[in-house]
Amino acid sequence: MLDEYEVVLFTRELSSLTKDYPTCTDPLTKESVYQQMELLRQILRLHYHSEFKSSLQ
Numbered sequence: 001m002l003d004e005y006e007v008v009l010f011t012r013e014l015s016s017l018t019k020d021y022p023t024c025t026d027p028l029t030k031e032s033v034y035q036q037m038e039l040l041r042q043i044l045r046l047h048y049h050s051e052f053k054s055s056l057q
């Protein structure tokens with residue numbers, strides 16, 4: 001599980017990548033940025049899902 005600081009960092013990084021993604025013109029860089037965005041989304045999704053599950057127990 002992530003701590004609060006990691007969640008803030010990952011969220012900030014995702015926001016930055018999301019902002020920069022549309023302006024990226026190099027296809028390889030754009031694909032790399034997209035993969036990073038998806039990975040961060042998945043990590044945050046898992047974090048919030050596990051947090052929700054633990055609150056139910």
